[in-house]
Structures are given as structure tokens and as C-alpha cells.
Amino acid sequence: MKNLQIALALKQLYQMRANGYKYTNIKMPDGNKSLLNLAGSLESLCEQAKQCHLCELSKSRSKVLFGEGDSNADILFVGNAPNASDDATGKIFSGRAGEMLENMITKVLGISKNSVYYTNIVKCYPSQNRAILPIEADTCISYLHKQIENIKPKIVVTLGDEAYKYLTNSDIEISKIHGTPLKHNGYIIVPTFDLSFLLKNPSYKKDAFEDLIKIKSLLK
Numbered sequence: 001m002k003n004l005q006i007a008l009a010l011k012q013l014y015q016m017r018a019n020g021y022k023y024t025n026i027k028m029p030d031g032n033k034s035l036l037n038l039a040g041s042l043e044s045l046c047e048q049a050k051q052c053h054l055c056e057l058s059k060s061r062s063k064v065l066f067g068e069g070d071s072n073a074d075i076l077f078v079g080n081a082p083n084a085s086d087d088a089t090g091k092i093f094s095g096r097a098g099e100m101l102e103n104m105i106t107k108v109l110g111i112s113k114n115s116v117y118y119t120n121i122v123k124c125y126p127s128q129n130r131a132i133l134p135i136e137a138d139t140c141i142s143y144l145h146k147q148i149e150n151i152k153p154k155i156v157v158t159l160g161d162e163a164y165k166y167l168t169n170s171d172i173e174i175s176k177i178h179g180t181p182l183k184h185n186g187y188i189i190v191p192t193f194d195l196s197f198l199l200k201n202p203s204y205k206k207d208a209f210e211d212l213i214k215i216k217s218l219l220k
């Protein structure tokens with residue numbers, strides 16, 4: 001949250017300088033009042049994110065990838081960040097990773113891809129698929145919290161270490177907790193593996209399959 005406050009304070013300073021203020025004339029508001037003022041509905045939140053320049057990732061993106069899918073979904077999948085293919089196509093979880101996820105949803109969970117919702121911890125592509133920085137995740141995560149508040153999923157499936165870490169503030173390795181449901185803020189988090197990791201390490205697909213079976217049982 002501290003990082004978000006810093007990002008918002010910087011944004012305010014840039015805006016005030018653009019309006020002709022000198023930094024020596026600027027009195028900063030108290031910390032609580034400077035928190036990101038987010039739109040209420042999912043649609044207006046999406047519009048707000050499309051105009052967002054709160055962190056450095058706004059410089060490397062070509063599109064803001066807010067999220068897609070059923071806004072009343074019972075399951076919400078959260079990855080780490082859009083990749084180069086997502087940024088180029090404008091589709092979250094595009095390419096081979098997306099195909100694998102679609103197979104997992106349709107063939108293992110037995111539901112349609114359109115009945116779930118997908119998003120990421122950060123909504124903008126980090127150039128060369130670099131790891132996201134804590135300040136970027138902390139700045140962007142308010143959008144995810146608001147998405148969850150709107151969609152009210154029963155289950156949030158985090159894909160990989162980073163997605164779980166930033167949503168729960170826990171550094172535990174995914175290999176130790178994958179498939180273990182965690183009650184969190186009125187929904188259940190089920191951590192599983194990052195899709196690119198599964199593509200590079202197919203031997204872990206069996207573990208991911210078991211995680212999905214657990215998710216299916218939680219949906220009943």
C-alpha cells in the first residue's frame with residue numbers, strides 16, 4: 001500500500017507541475033486521502049485502467065489488458081502479467097499458454113471457457129517478459145481487488161508464485177502449497193502453477209491436473 005501511495009503522490013506532482021505549480025508551492029495531502037479513487041462498476045473500472053499511467057509498465061505496454069470473461073463467474077484465474085503475445089494480440093492468456101488453460105477448463109473442470117474470468121496482477125506488459133517489481137504489483141493490485149469485489153467469485157485460482165504472493169502477501173513457494181485451498185476475504189484461493197512454467201516443465205502437469213480436480217470438487 002505504501003508503494004501505491006508513492007505512485008499516486010508522484011502522479012499528483014506531475015499533474016500539478018503540468019498545471020504550472022512549482023514543487024516548492026505544493027502541499028501533499030495526508031496519506032489516507034491519496035489512495036487511488038477507483039470506479040465502482042467493472043466497465044468503468046476497465047475504462048479507468050485503460051487511461052492508467054500510475055507505474056512504469058504504462059511505458060512498455062501497447063494495450064491495457066484489464067481482464068475478460070464472465071463478470072458473474074464463479075472462478076477467476078489470476079496470472080502474473082500479460083506477456084508479449086497478449087500485448088500484441090490484446091488477448092489475455094493468448095498463444096500456447098491460453099490453449100493449455102482452455103483445455104484445463106473445458107476438459108478437466110468440464111465448463112466453458114466463457115464461464116470464467118481471467119486477469120493478471122498487473123494489467124500492462126513488462127517489456128521482454130521481465131519479472132514485475134513489487135512497486136508495480138502494489139500499485140496495480142487495487143484494480144484486482146475491485147474486480148474481485150465486483151465479480152464475487154467463489155474461487156480465485158492463482159497461477160504461479162507471483163500471483164499468489166501479491167494476492168496474499170505470502171512468500172511461500174508454489175510447489176509447497178499448490179492445490180491447498182485458502183479462505184481469504186470471503187472467497188477461496190487455490191494456488192496452482194504458472195502456465196509458462198507448465199509448458200517448460202510438462203512433468204508438473206499431473207500436479208496441476210490434481211489441483212483442478214480439487215477446484216472442481218470445491219465448485220459443487
Ligand code: SF4
Pocket residue numbers: 049052053054055056057058064122123124136139140
Ligand atoms: S500496470 Fe496497472 S498500475 Fe501500472 S500503468 Fe498498468 S494499469 Fe496502471
